[in-house]
Amino acid sequence: MDKFLINGPCKIKGNVSISGSKNASLPILAATLLFDKPVVIKNLPRVRDINTMLNLLKSLGSKIILSRDKKTAKIINKKNMKTFASYSLVKTMRGSILVLGPLISKYHKSKISLPGGCLIGARPVNYHLTALKKLGMKYELKDGYILAKSKGKLVGTTINFPKISVGATENSIIAACLAKGKTVLKNCAIEPEIKDLTNFLNKSGAKIKWKGRVCKIIGVNSLNETEYSVMADRIEAGTFCVAATLAKGNLQINNFNPKIIGTEIKLLKKVGAKIKSSENKILIKGPEKIKAIKSIKTKEFPGIPTDLQAQLMVLMCKAVGKSSITESIFENRFMHVAELQRLGAKINIKNNTATIEGNTKFIGAELMSSDLRASVALVLAAVVSTGKSYINRIYHLDRGYEKIENKLKKIGVKIKRLK
Template identity: 40%
Template structure:
């Protein structure tokens, strides 16, 4: 196995990720409190769309704080297939899209990564033509692209979907999109980002109403503004973009990942731990922090960019309803279900964003939870404790929920489905290991049935 450099900012080894980690499993021996400091990586959902946003620029883009994820690797492969130069050095990506050689993204990559579809906006804005396969990703329900298509059509594009390919072009001599007033039926993050990127190079003014307000939308807007785009209102329900002829080179740092931070907060809460998280943006975590405090978990702001979680004396039930930002994030629903599984009393979780995002309930029940699902609602009756068992992650956040539950369960929990986990968490197992968790990643055939590790070789903890 080739050597790895230590990232001085985190103490964790750098690694080259395999696109498929299903051949390995995580083993967790639960019941051990966590302690210490965990460094939060850059936001996955910002990194992916900002990588797509580099297509708007004909110069060099220097992107910092990019997490080490399978999804980031895949997006890099999509960009490379379009003729873009992508080079990685630690958590920095150097991207140059001055010579886009293709307007067609590869089917085999786009169907594995939904965020890659968002590149249709900047490709169309730069070249006047784009061919994008319909997207894939986690199986958490239908996420149609009709809002993206209708918005691009409002900006003057001709768009047809045939045989799973979205073909778009801009008629006319200069092949530039035109500013338009666009209303989104729902505040879709992907549609907001796609159309905002397309509008940066369009002729005239574009207004997006009922726009998504997520921090990652604001991060993308700030990235585009730093390149010379004229955008106002990001973070509100109305975004106004005045198109410019071109954008310039940029050195930009991605915001911390609020979902990773929230996952570590829940991991600390379920294990009655004392941990410090940084860097974070506390304003991005308001609904998560509020719900944890309602459940009984003490959280304090140690500094403007750090949070400290203290051991809870008692965990009590709470109701959760997922909503678009600034409501409770759907990406935190699964980890919170694991936490509420051992809280005193009955909790109700209503998933309103995606229609197929409660499949982790049955896996949590394998660990001894008492959860009933009806439609998009889960009824959680708290139990005194969970017990280790073999389980399978069915999507990204479901896999994270099983890790969280395994940290608290008595005995050994073995988790399969790591290809989902590695899509969205930067070396989660190694970060938990640094906090004192008894956790190990092994090839599925080499999983030890009984013995908890006292020391773990980091080379065995990340696939290469």
């Protein structure tokens, strides 16, 4: 199993380009199941979760032609697609549940394994199932599978999500595109990746309109042949912004619209980073001393994303003074804390709040990744640690960051992938 060896501390300097967004690509790829005509998706990140989704589409009968750099996929669906998504494909990735909506909407039946992914909390699929049921899907859970069907076309209705859910919002939007009549979704998630999905669908002939957290969809009979380029990855951009702030960096981040991470940029300015933004790039200089922020809380967009919580915790470990981070999205997302403590961090957890002492002098150690974002937090901590750190189980990282060691090497990090 691959691991990273990082020799710290390192100073970050240079240029980095942001890859396509994993979290936007997955629902867009799932939505291609609605099409009878070819679809071309560009700017896909070369990460493990994308390979998993492409393999899942292939198993359902899609023909996939990849460009030489594997960042563009042409997807051609058969007339008679399969509707069975097996456990062997779905177990590694939560996003697999996103094929349920399009399969029911287009083919009126589906057998899909309950999904796997990162062990960061319950993340139940009940919001997906309840919403699709309101559109006309009938289902039962049997032997770890969702057995679902509908009598012909789904029928538009009003759905009020009891809790904001990114995945349930995406699944419902995709399913409603081919439903009869009008669907109104209330209390939707409004993450940029969801807007990217609806931009893609509208470009293909769907009729979707947004007003705040309300999404209105008027069903159409079919979608048109289309080409679409996926947005850049805001979590990757945020991670590199944190890295530059943490390691007294001088970094230019290219191929990214800074407006998408306005909340994160404000927070990093508060801790002392000097940041200049233009249309498609960010210039960021890390401070000599990082200021502590008394209270950080993760929230749905446009708040601080849960996917940056672990990275910000590393930053607060190096800040001057005490800080706290409250995790309000997932109940099991402090699994990186024990590993940061191995490096010397002083962190105390009570319920869903972590109190961080600050002024930490990280000393290199052997570490274990537990989930995707925790893994990258350990990488950041190792970058500013004294001595060697080994980070095990980095397959988590490969799920969501495209060749991160190559990008880090280019900006001054002494990092090696070991087999």
